[in-house]
Amino acid sequence: MENTNTQNPEKKDINRRSFLQTGIRLAALLAVGSVSGYLLSKSLNDDLVWQLDPNKCVQCGRCATSCVLKLSAVKCVHVYKMCGYCNLCGGYFVPQPKQLTTGAENLLCPTKALKRVYVEEPYYKYEIDQSLCNGCGKCVKGCSAFGNGSLHLQVSHDVCQNCNQCAIAVVCPADAFVQVPANKAYLLKDGWKA
Amino acid sequence: MKNLNNTFLKYFVFLMLLLFICGTDSFAQPRFPQPEFESGYVTPDTQVVMPKGIWFDYMDIAVLLILLTAATLFVLKYRWRTGVVIVSVLSIAYFGFYRVGCVCSVGSVQNVALALFQKSYIIPVSVIAFFTIPLVFTLFFGRTFCSGVCFFGAIQELLIIKPLTIPVKYERLLSGIPYLYLVFGVLFAATGSDFIICRFDPFIGMFRFDGTAPVLIFGLILLLLSTVIARPYCRFLCPYGVLLGWFSLVSKKGVSITPSKCIQCKLCQNSCPVNAIRVPDLLQKPEVDGVRKLGWSLILFPVLIMAGGFAFSQLYKPLSTVHPTVNLAEEIHWEIKNNSKTNSENSKAFHSMGVPVEQLFSDASAIQSKFYTGLWWAGMFSGLFLAIAFIKLSVIRTPKIYEPDKFKCISCTRCYKFCPVDKVPETVLSGSA
Numbered sequence: 001m002e003n004t005n006t007q008n009p010e011k012k013d014i015n016r017r018s019f020l021q022t023g024i025r026l027a028a029l030l031a032v033g034s035v036s037g038y039l040l041s042k043s044l045n046d047d048l049v050w051q052l053d054p055n056k057c058v059q060c061g062r063c064a065t066s067c068v069l070k071l072s073a074v075k076c077v078h079v080y081k082m083c084g085y086c087n088l089c090g091g092y093f094v095p096q097p098k099q100l101t102t103g104a105e106n107l108l109c110p111t112k113a114l115k116r117v118y119v120e121e122p123y124y125k126y127e128i129d130q131s132l133c134n135g136c137g138k139c140v141k142g143c144s145a146f147g148n149g150s151l152h153l154q155v156s157h158d159v160c161q162n163c164n165q166c167a168i169a170v171v172c173p174a175d176a177f178v179q180v181p182a183n184k185a186y187l188l189k190d191g192w193k194a
Numbered sequence: 195m196k197n198l199n200n201t202f203l204k205y206f207v208f209l210m211l212l213l214f215i216c217g218t219d220s221f222a223q224p225r226f227p228q229p230e231f232e233s234g235y236v237t238p239d240t241q242v243v244m245p246k247g248i249w250f251d252y253m254d255i256a257v258l259l260i261l262l263t264a265a266t267l268f269v270l271k272y273r274w275r276t277g278v279v280i281v282s283v284l285s286i287a288y289f290g291f292y293r294v295g296c297v298c299s300v301g302s303v304q305n306v307a308l309a310l311f312q313k314s315y316i317i318p319v320s321v322i323a324f325f326t327i328p329l330v331f332t333l334f335f336g337r338t339f340c341s342g343v344c345f346f347g348a349i350q351e352l353l354i355i356k357p358l359t360i361p362v363k364y365e366r367l368l369s370g371i372p373y374l375y376l377v378f379g380v381l382f383a384a385t386g387s388d389f390i391i392c393r394f395d396p397f398i399g400m401f402r403f404d405g406t407a408p409v410l411i412f413g414l415i416l417l418l419l420s421t422v423i424a425r426p427y428c429r430f431l432c433p434y435g436v437l438l439g440w441f442s443l444v445s446k447k448g449v450s451i452t453p454s455k456c457i458q459c460k461l462c463q464n465s466c467p468v469n470a471i472r473v474p475d476l477l478q479k480p481e482v483d484g485v486r487k488l489g490w491s492l493i494l495f496p497v498l499i500m501a502g503g504f505a506f507s508q509l510y511k512p513l514s515t516v517h518p519t520v521n522l523a524e525e526i527h528w529e530i531k532n533n534s535k536t537n538s539e540n541s542k543a544f545h546s547m548g549v550p551v552e553q554l555f556s557d558a559s560a561i562q563s564k565f566y567t568g569l570w571w572a573g574m575f576s577g578l579f580l581a582i583a584f585i586k587l588s589v590i591r592t593p594k595i596y597e598p599d600k601f602k603c604i605s606c607t608r609c610y611k612f613c614p615v616d617k618v619p620e621t622v623l624s625g626s627a
Contacts, residue, residue, distance in 0.1 A: 025333055025444040032333075036326040039309050043319050049245050058546055060539040068294060068402050080237045084226025120233040148224040158243035162250075163296040164305060164321055165389045173543035175518075179316065182245045 048179040050166040051187050054152035056176035059137035059144070063153060066168045067135070073160035074135030074153050074168065076114070076128050079189050082150035085123035090146025091139035092116055092126060108138050114151075130156060149189070157185050251320035254297060257288055258324060258343070262331055266338040269605045270447060278607055282342030282351050289345040295398035299324045299344060300434040301391050303376070304383035311384035328434075332441040336448035340428060340438060340604035346397055347428050350420040351606060357424035357467035365469065366583070368430040373579045376433035377572045385564050387517035391433060424467030428604060439601040449598045449605050452613045456595035462612040463596065470602035471609065475592040487588030495581045502577025506569040514565040523558035526551060 052063070052074060063074035088100060092114055097106040102116070113132035116124045128151075135153055143151040169177030180187065228237070261281050268277030289298065297318075302325040309317035328339035342348045360368070379391045392398075396413030399405025405413075419426045428435055442448065451462050451471065463473060514520045522540050529535055530551070544554070598609075 021444045022446075025446065028441055028444065029330065029333055032326055032329050035306065035310070036322050039306065039317050039322050040319065042309070043317055043322065047245075047251070048316055048318060056547070058539070058543045060543065062539070068296075068404065070404065077240055077242065079240050081228070081239075082224060083228070083237075084224060085229050086226050119235050120231060123229050123231065123235075125235075146225075148226055154242070156243065157245035160245070161294065161296060162245070162318075164298075164301055164318070165392055170388070170393075173539040174547065175543075185245050186242045188240055188242070 047182040049155070049157060049162050049182050049185050050160060050169060050177055051155050051180045051185060052153055053176045053178055053187050054154070054189055056174045057137070057140070057153055058174045058176075059141040059153075060173050061136050061138075062171050062173070063168050064134045064136040066171045068161060068163060068167050069159065071159075072135035072168075073156055075130050075133045075156040075159070076135065076137070076139055076151055077154045077186075077188065078126060078128055079150045079152070080125070082148050082189060083126065084148050084150075085119060085125060086147065087122045087124060089116070089124070089126060089143070091143030091151045093142075095142075095146075108142050110134070110136060110138065114139050126151070152189055154186055154188065251318065254293065254320050255323045255327075258327060261285055261288075261343045262327065262339060265341050265343050265605075266331060266335045269338050269341055269449060269607055270335055273453060273607065273610050275607045275610065278341050278605075279352070282348035285343055285345045285348045286352075290349070290397075290401045294402050295345075295395070297321055297324050298346070298398075299328050299339070300346060300432060301389065301395070303434055303437070304379055304389045304391055307380040307383040308386060312386055315386075329437060329441055332438050332445060334446045336445045336600060336605060337435075337438050337442045337603060338605045340435065341606055346432070347425065347604065349397060349417070350425045350427060353417060353420045354424045354467055355421040358422050359464075359469055360423065365429075370580075370583070371430050372433055372436045374576060375431060376436050377575050379433050381565075381568045381572045382516060385514075385517060385561065385568055387514075387561075390516075396427065425604065429468055429602075442600045442603070445600060448600055449603050449607070451596055451598060451609045452615050453610075454615050456597075457615060458595065459614060460596075461614060462609045465609040465612045466598075466603075467606065467608060468602055468604055470599045470604070472593045472597050472599050474594055474596065484588050488585065491581065491584040491588050494584060498577040498581045498584075499574045500577070502573035502575075502580070503570045504573065506573025506576065507566055510562060510566040510569050513569065514562045517558075517561050517565075519554070520558045520561050523554050526554060 064072050067073050088097075092108060093100065093106050094108050099106060104112070108114070111132045111134055113129045113134070115127050115129060117127060119125050137153050140151050140153055143149055166177055178187075261284060265278060265281045268274045268281065289295065297320050302321045305317045305321045306325050308315050328343070331339055340347045342351055375391070379389075382388045382390050394409060394412075396409060396416050399410050400413055416426050458474065462471060465471070515524060518540075522544055525536055525538065525541055526544060529541065535541060535545075
């Protein structure tokens, strides 16, 4: 506009246009400012991260496939306080294992992320190697069906990209994905209440 | 005999008591109680890693601000195209490969819509920043964000080989798509149904080496296409570009093809890959023609708005099935009607949660009525945009010099090198920038 101005300095028309432009610009600035101000007032209190409510989860297996990362940010966690330390673990072994050994044909975990450590006769401790876990939830399903439910899925925040819109949340059939404050980033099962 | 009976009674009472206890309190008891270890083993706590924290979000905002400032300086002050290319490469490296595409300004429109219409949704600060900062910059400096700060634009920008000119008729028609995309993107986001702009995002999948086949193929086609048709996504799809375009129209400063004074040499005429150079028309059309067209457009104005609203609102039933709740309700309705189970994960999850069917149906119908209202608005806005397009057609205002169309110009600075006018007079430059 200013270009034309230099060439035809006497035009009133151009002044009106630039006046209108300034007005609209200020209005737009005000609009954007108020929208973002309003949204900021809601958001500044909390930083939110995605998390999975283990009580809603139905172990459909989509966590393993829908995360934007190749190896899902959803991992299995073990609440040891709830574990029975069984030898025949429903989360570790396939439903009818041939032997209670660590042979791959007997194990439920497809990536060998779930390992067991001998504690004392006849108890075993079950540990998860998070770098191998793909969040498929097979062990969670087994543990909930035959055991105490001490194994469950959680979004692991050292891996999670905290996407704008969690890709798993979109496809979760049980609506189990929620946004939680970053300082309370986990929804761990809290053991058996007396 | 009596003794046996007594024992039986005892067992019966014991069993009943057991059942009673189990029936009331079974959820608080583990199936296998924790053993009492003799070897001194202590039950460990569950280890979790806390989130990286918000500094990560603020780093994204900082990178955006730095790149945007750099791009604005390169475009408007230094008129340095290599700088713009460097910004593009950096943007692809950081937002594309490092942050795998999230967060981006194009998608942020949906988060803002959702946050405005659903009180319970809390939008992350970085998303607000990614929505606001480019808009504010555009209000002052034009669409410098599009030059290469937006990594969508950056990829396409670097791929331009030989841009062809699309016939004006088709170009006008195609530039209507972003409006529809914006309107529906906002509608589906505001109703909490889906983020379609993210779902059908053609480029993000490539950075993640992941995505559905149709979307990836679509992205590849767009990339191939952008070698001959410059920036197909930016011009004919990008919903955020609509907002930027409108804001750019009233921007304080903006791209000027010539560094000082246009001498109408026509050298820049064919240099623009996105056909954004307005050519001074020496053979002006008679004004009467324009006035008649304007009259018709003004009469059409309310008609188009109402027709748009009505037409869109009739589509509320099929469109509302995009919302997962409505979709589930339809599935459960089918199950009840046919007295069978679909056995899908959604249906299984619904039955395991124990939500009453009536609740689901009432939720679904509430969402449908939201869609009806939303579609009225969506249609009215689409009608309004169409009406404005007609009015724009009828207002013939030819520029006096070669200047960029502020709506379309994406500040790629390709036209600069074609201008033969020397950049000497500093005073003129600051006046014309």
